[in-house]
Amino acid sequence: xxxxxxxxxxxxxxxxxxxxxxxxxxxxxxxxxxxxxxxxxxxxxxxxxxxxxxxxxxxxxxxxxxxxxxxxxxxxxxxxxxxxxxxxxxxxxxxxxxxxxxxxxxxxxxxxxxxxxxxxxxxxxxxxxxxxxxxxxxxxxxxxxxxxxxxxxxxxxxxxxxxxxxxxxxxxxxxxxxxxxxxxxxxxxxxxxxxxxxxxxxxxxxxxxxxxxxxxxxxxxxxxxxx
Amino acid sequence: xxxxxxxxxxxxxxxxxxxxxxxxxxxxxxxxxxxxxxxxxxxxxxxxxxxxxxxxxxxxxxxxxxxxxxxxxxxxxxxxxxxxxxxxxxxxxxxxxxxxxxxxxxxxxxxxxxxxxxxxxxxxxxxxxxxxxxxxxxxxxxxxxxxxxxxxxxxxxxxxxxxxxxxxxxxxxxxxxxxxxxxxxxxxxxxxxxxxxxxxxxxxxxxxxxxxxxxxxxxxxxxxxxx
Ligand SMILES: Nc1ncnc2c1ncn2[C@@H]1O[C@H](COP(=O)(O)OP(=O)(O)OP(=O)(O)O)[C@@H](O)[C@H]1O
Ligand SMILES: Nc1ncnc2c1ncn2[C@@H]1O[C@H](COP(=O)(O)OP(=O)(O)OP(=O)(O)O)[C@@H](O)[C@H]1O
Ligand SMILES: [Mg+2]
Ligand SMILES: [Mg+2]
Numbered sequence: 090x091x092x093x094x095x096x097x098x099x100x101x102x103x104x105x106x107x108x109x110x111x112x113x114x115x116x117x118x119x120x121x122x123x124x125x126x127x128x129x130x131x132x133x134x135x136x137x138x139x140x141x142x143x144x145x146x147x148x149x150x151x152x153x154x155x156x157x158x159x160x161x162x163x164x165x166x167x168x169x170x171x172x173x174x175x176x177x178x179x180x181x182x183x184x185x186x187x188x189x190x191x192x193x194x195x196x197x198x199x200x201x202x203x204x205x206x207x208x209x210x211x212x213x214x215x216x217x218x219x220x221x222x223x224x225x226x227x228x229x230x231x232x233x234x235x236x237x238x239x240x241x242x243x244x245x246x247x248x249x250x251x252x253x254x255x256x257x258x259x260x261x262x263x264x265x266x267x268x269x270x271x272x273x274x275x276x277x278x279x280x281x282x283x284x285x286x287x288x289x290x291x292x293x294x295x296x297x298x299x300x301x302x303x304x305x306x307x308x309x310x311x312x313x314x315x316x
Numbered sequence: 317x318x319x320x321x322x323x324x325x326x327x328x329x330x331x332x333x334x335x336x337x338x339x340x341x342x343x344x345x346x347x348x349x350x351x352x353x354x355x356x357x358x359x360x361x362x363x364x365x366x367x368x369x370x371x372x373x374x375x376x377x378x379x380x381x382x383x384x385x386x387x388x389x390x391x392x393x394x395x396x397x398x399x400x401x402x403x404x405x406x407x408x409x410x411x412x413x414x415x416x417x418x419x420x421x422x423x424x425x426x427x428x429x430x431x432x433x434x435x436x437x438x439x440x441x442x443x444x445x446x447x448x449x450x451x452x453x454x455x456x457x458x459x460x461x462x463x464x465x466x467x468x469x470x471x472x473x474x475x476x477x478x479x480x481x482x483x484x485x486x487x488x489x490x491x492x493x494x495x496x497x498x499x500x501x502x503x504x505x506x507x508x509x510x511x512x513x514x515x516x517x518x519x520x521x522x523x524x525x526x527x528x529x530x531x532x533x534x535x536x537x538x539x540x541x542x543x
Contacts, residue, residue, distance in 0.1 A: 103452050119373025127445075128489045179487065180459040183517075220357075225330050233406040233483065234356025255462065259486040260406065264514045271496045287462075288489045 090119035090282055091140065091251075096149035098135055098305075109135040111228060111305035112147065112182060115285075120249075122277045124293035125286045127302035133286040134179055136302070137253045140284065142166045146250075153251075171199050177257045181240040182266075183228040190215065190224040193242040214242040217272060219265065233260040241269055242310035247256045252276060255286045270295065317346035318362060318367065318478075323376035325362055325532075336362040337373065338532035341437065342512075343392065346477075349504045351520035352513045354529035360513040361406055363529065366479045368403045369393045380478075398426050402476035404484045406513075408467040410455040415512055416462075417451040421467040425476060426499055440468040446492065460487040472503060478502060482513045497522065 098110040104121060113267065125133050136159045138144040138301075139151060142158065151158040153169070159168075175181050175196075190211055197207045215221045217236040228236055237260045244252065254273060258266035277283040287293050301309040325337040330469065336359045344350065352360050352498065365371040366378060378385040380396070388396075402423075410419050417438055424434045442448045445465040455463055464487045481500060485493035497519060504510040515518050519542075528536040 100457065102457060105449065126489075129465070129487070129492045134459060151417045222332065230329060231326065232357045232361060238356070245446065256487060260356070260483060260515065262353075263517070265356045266515070288493070290490070 090116040090121075090123065090154055091115070092150070092152040093139070094150040094152075096136075096139060096146045096151065098132075098139070108144075108305040110139065111207075112206050113149070113305070113307055115300075115307060115310075118281060119282055120277070120280050120285045121298060122274070123298045123300055123311060124296035125284060125300045125302060126141050126288070126290070127291045127308075131302040132305040133302055135257055137176075137255050137284065137286055140251070141174050141253050142170045143176070169194070172247075173250045175244035175247060175252045177241050177244040177252075177254040179255040181228075181236050182241055183236060183243075185228055188225050188227050189220055189231065189239045192239050193246055194230070196247045200291070204281075206249070208244060211242075214246055218242055218268065224260065234265055237261060238269070239270070245272065248276065248279070248281065251282045253284050256288065257285060257288070258289065258292060266292075317348075317381055318342070318344040319377070319379040320366070321377040323363075323366060323373045323378065325359075325371070325373050330374045335532040337366065339443045340376070340532070340534055340535060342537075343529075344507055344509060345506050347504070348525060349501070349523050350512070350525045350527055351523035351542070352511060352527045352529060353515070354535075355486065356530050359532040360529055361482055362532075364403075364416045367478070368401050368480050369397045369472075370403070371476060376468040398423070400477045402444070402471035402474060402479045404468050404471040404479075404480060404481040406482040406486075408455075408463050410463060410466055414429075414453050414465045415452050415454050416447055416458065418468050419455070423470060428474055436522065438469075438471060441473055445469055445495065461489065461492055465492065465496070468499070468509060475503065477505070478509045478511075480511050483515065484512060485514070485516065486517060493519075520542075 093113055093115040098115040100107040100109055104250050127133055190297055193214060194207050194211045215224050220235065220238055223231060223235055236237055255285055261269060273283055285296060293299055298312050300307055320340055320342040323337050327334040327336055352363065366373055370515055420441060420496065421434050421438045442451050446467055450458060450462055468484055477481040485496055488496060500510055512523060520526055525539050527534055
């Protein structure tokens, strides 16, 4: 489903070069479940931003369902992002002037889902993530973990083909964290390709395949024995 | 050092009341080391905001070093905040137009520390937290964990009497996380009163005293046996 070939991304800051991605190769089959781990600054979020079409590499190839992403214009990238990709951001990026319900429902509005169906699907997710009583609250009225769960709901509501989650449980207690992982794994069980960046080794181990990054490179890629 | 008596904070949203803090009592001795744990939305950040003078309760008392905080004007609160309290925010709150060095140095500028001494102290902390090569970078050029470490450096640089850390390792790999905890515990060893909100039970257990919150209440307060 995904092929990354010699992907490079270098930031030039002052006199220095930061190799955020350094000749990275990766192949991901549809329906795969991968965790991405590694030290702070190793390039995990940068990798996810490339996969999510939020950023473009300096060189190398990204083929998604056999289509070459570098050949696409901004219009087409946005189309693919809106229809095929769900993203849980490390910093949430909720829209302040929309409440929880409106934030979660936004992807459905962007893909033309009618109001009644939107309401049902948003209600279901609010319930599942323990957010029902906060549906009308705005991000600044929510706790850190509540905001994180709104970001997760927004990412999954369209059941995207590819789901990218950047530290989805960093601000969640073990109970909410287990709920979220349960939800993500259930979606993967239905065929959604799932990548989870995490610093929590316990979470990372649950993935069928585990990637480790360091200094912009993939230094290990292992499959769980029992899967 | 700190006495909280029947502290209450209620948010009124739409028709509902959210009891973020519900008649909370707490006493903290100078030099104590406490962790604060509990489900998402239980009031941990709200408690820290009260202690950090970032927010005022609806009722109840907060005495810091025997001084009644509710009797103070905004000027005096700001004075105490700037001189006595260090805060690591759950959402970092770095200043975008300042680079890492400038963000960290800000509290020293606010308390009149001369430039040469500032430089030395900031360099030390950058080094300690693995940020030296990022000193000139702005928050948007930093990874999630790098931003978190800048927020931590800024909170500790003045060696405040009271250090409040809200999820200080949520976006850090185990190595950086251990570095941070080591630093916070070292400061506590020097007499700084330390409160750490965390979702990580392993981190919470390290504190000499562990508080658990639920629905705005303190439901348990235990001391480690071996301390
Ligand atoms: N400014 C606000 N306006 C309205 N409600 C608020 C506001 N700030 C917090 N709340 C509510 O108060 C409750 C406690 O919030 P708080 O941020 O203290 O929780 P928390 O324990 O830190 O949660 P987390 O672990 O998710 O960070 C939450 O239910 C939240 O929705
Ligand atoms: N916009 C940018 N401009 C300059 N440098 C950047 C930018 N974004 C990221 N970097 C640098 O690229 C490197 C990789 O960043 P990235 O955010 O991918 O790390 P990460 O593995 O997600 O880290 P963390 O675990 O701390 O979230 C970091 O050293 C960072 O400083
Ligand atoms: Mg990151
Ligand atoms: Mg909080």
